[in-house]
Amino acid sequence: QIQAVFLVSRQGKVRLQKWYTAYPGKDRPKAIREITSIILSRGTRLCNFIEWKDLKVIYKRYASLYFCMCVDADDNELDCLEVIHLFVEVLDRYFGNVCELDLVFNFHKAYYILDEVLLSGELQESSKKSVARVISAQARI
């Protein structure tokens, strides 16, 4: 199960965060800070998984943004890594060559899209086409 998803910039600014567990609200910024500082300090040729507390963090950098997912320790890492990529592709399709600024100024859109890709900490839809259909249908209402 995915416990949390967050996007941080190279400067450590949070661009999106979503939690799927009852992780206490006040501890969330600290958790993100801790994980971010580990990830930002890692070299580029290292693997995309780190262990943090009893969780695994799967992350991937796209340009200036790091996409991070905290998942259960026994989750399939590569599976999660490709969920991240799927989300990025969906964003890309929606924004057309997405960049960090798109996500900064349209963070609410990013939330809409995320909610169509993930639900209950699970992958909800793996078809990019299907997600795109739903999002554009929403926009029409």
Added chain:
Amino acid sequence: MALSGMRGLSVFISDVRNCQNKELERARVDKELANIRTKFKNDKGLTPYEKKKYVWKMLYIFMLGYDVDFGHMEAVSLISAPKYAEKQVGYIVTSSLLNENHDFLRLVINTVRNDIIGRNETFQCLALTMVGNIGGKEFSESLAPDVQKLLISNSCRPLVRKKAALCLLRLYRKNPDVVSVDGWADRMSQLLDEREIGVLTAVMSLLVALVANNPDAYWNCVSKCVRVLERLTRSQDIPQEYTYYGIPSPWLQVKTMRVLQYFPAIDDPNIRRSLFEVLQRVLMGTDAVKNINKNNATHAVLFEALALVMHLDAEKDMMAQCVGLLGKFIAVREPNIRYLGLENMTRMLMVSDVQESIKRHQVQIITSLRDPDIRFRIIFIDLLVQCISLCSIRRRSLDLLYGMCDVTNAKDIVEELLQYLTTADFAIREELALKAAILAEKFAPDLSWYVDVILQLIEKAGDFVSDDIWYRVVQFVTNNDDLQPYAAAKARDFLDKPAVHETMVKVAGYLLGEYSHLLSRRPGCSPKEVFSIIHDKFATVSTPTKAILLSAYIKILLHSQTVDPELQNHVLAVFRKNETYLDAEVQQRASEYYALSRKGPSMVDVMAEMPKFPERQSALLKKAEDTEVDVADTSATKLRLMQLTSTAVVVADQKPANGVHPALTRVPSGQRNIEAPTVPVANGGQSPAPVDFLAIEAAPTHSAPESSPLVGPGDSLALALMDNQASTVQPTGSVTEWFDALCRKDSGILYEDPFIQIGLKAEWRGNQGRIVLFLGNKHTAPLLSVKAVILPPRHMQLLTSNVPDTIPPRAQVQCPVEVTNLSPSREIPVLDFSYNNSSAMVSFKLRLPVIMSKFLQGATLAPADYIARWKALMGPPNKLLQEVVRGVKPLPLQEMSDLLGSLHVAIAPGYDPNVNNIVGAATYFSENPTLCLIRIETDPADRTQIRLTVGTPDTSVALELKEYIKERLVDIPSGAAPTSLPGMPSPADDLVGPAASLAGLI
């Protein structure tokens, strides 16, 4: 630049972005929060657009990591808005801003329910999404039936149904009762026939959770899952949009294989065959491709397939194929695949039910580690090391090392680690050092190598060597006499090197203080030289190190055989100087040592070598264990770690047998009971003892205890278990045998029955001893009314600590007892023990092995000295007690000599010209130490009789000691009177007696 579509929001975001620093940003955010607060308080109310805008701003601020502690109500209230645009904002912001336990959520349960059961599909989706993301227990109870209806409805669109499936998953996680097992197994099975991949993926996620909790209920889903896999792997009927880089939904494949891993076994041969065909197909199609996403997706499926194969306990060929694949993976450059290859290889090594097939490969791997092709070996170790350097892979590698390291390859691995240490990232050096130390300890082919490794470790990475590491080496050296000169010499060598690390100064200072006198004959190792080489460092080291060095100085001074006045002056001057040192500890040591050293050699005892340490679990291993995360899938790792731990015990006070150091003897892990890993857990932080104090297995011997009453404390056959008639609980072995064993060694079992095990560990020093009783409850219920009373004989002072009234199930309590021997006596203390096992009261009395020999210490005298003392004892007055003992166990001379040795008498071979005689000496410690000389004259013609002579200045000691030795030698110690009463031997006897023979020596 894409804009948010809300000008106010875009402006605010821009403002925040333009803030130069954190303070300005906070000021801007605070300003905005104040603004929003005012707006929300405004009675006139806000337009829906304004409300949306402010709620989004709140979310943005919250996302940046600031506290937003107001306005939640406004966000929640938007959920009840009639229009989609507001409702959507309400749902999304609420589900991001609030935690599932927030009170406000209760207020909207009804609205949410109405949206779910309503006709508006878009509202349904919004409601299901929020509940799926943050629904708590209350949502579970009120919404589950409605959500279930949507999932199985024929009229709903796939979009709604997949959301319903995942929403139900959330509700089930919050409260498993919402899915009744009976009805749902069939429903799930039907749902697996779903053709729409989106819905099927969501259903499969739900199934993973259901099956994880209750696999038995969902057996009917197994064949369906296999069919789904067949469909996917054969690419049948998969719409283009559900292939990912050409792979039919890798996520669905992974989830389906995950489901199958929760079923204990798949027995149906047809299903099994189909499944293996699928797996075979997956395992075959694994060629690496250039596209990283395709590669990842393929390997995601592949690793899941590997896990399933391991779980299914597949045929050997398939396992071999898997190991082969893993071997390939750990050699690739791509770090993710290598990480996972390593992780799975480790799992493979841990899977016990496929051990046979693994073992073959393990051997192969280890052999390749020792491959004559050095390049291959380097590549392999390099791989491990590299993996360790990839930070997150560290623990995996360590697991793998644990799995693969053994005595034959440990040297290679540890030495490579040492090599690597100097170039490794700073961030991981401490961990590397720790792990190298652990592996060195665990797999040391001999202890001197272990010492070498640790000293090198300190030399190469002193900053990263924690105190635990050097404490451990000190512990080893202290407990192993043979090691002491070696370690001291090594330490001295290291001090010669330029730029010695402070940790090295500490450990070398300590070791040289304790043991440099063992080297005093070597060149460059005279006390004076050792002192000066240590003292060179004194000025530059920190205060705690100074304190250690001061202790070293006084030990060097007082350990040296002849006092070197020059050295003494030096040392005294140093103490003098530091009497006014700023730090209180250093100051105190300096003053005390100054005073002590001025008292001269009479203080030698005060500064004697440190006694042996009680055996204890390696603090290092404990450290490693503590960092071990408690997750289910590493339980095998833990189990293994524990097995290793339990064998890495340093046994103090045991002489090396057969050239094998007890510290390094290992129990093959296979010999341990499978339940054994629960033992260290129950032990808590207590150190593992040499005997498994909570062993679940019963002792092999089941000899029923004889039940004669205690004759007398000195009677070695007197039955220890005295009033066993009182209960029906029988010991699981022979109490007498246990007692006898404890007379010879200092740790072991004292008593054991089905409920309790009493272990004992003792340390002796002079006339003092410390016994620790380990009371282990083997039972699953607590032992109540536990009482342990020790009845001390008159000559002994015993300080007993309190025993708790109750011993919890599977727990162990320790009960230390301090013993002081005041006068010579063969009497021994008796432990009166009772407990209630909740069905009956059990009580028994046990003799404690506080026998005379525990207070004896072998004394070595030069021949001339020996004879002089013997003569002095001859008197007048004559202090030699002599007795002809008959009915002696007929032993060869050597065995008798060994027996005497086992009583801690130092045998002096050759001192007596008559080869049939054995002489020896020992110091007996009671209030005052007494030197005892002992001689046994044997008759080669009649091995059953001897003449025993014991001489001491204190006749009471001689009397007791003679009787004591006699008891050990006599075959059947009985109440029968000794053949001759102890008393003054006649002078005539003396002329032909021991003195005469000894006189011949001169």
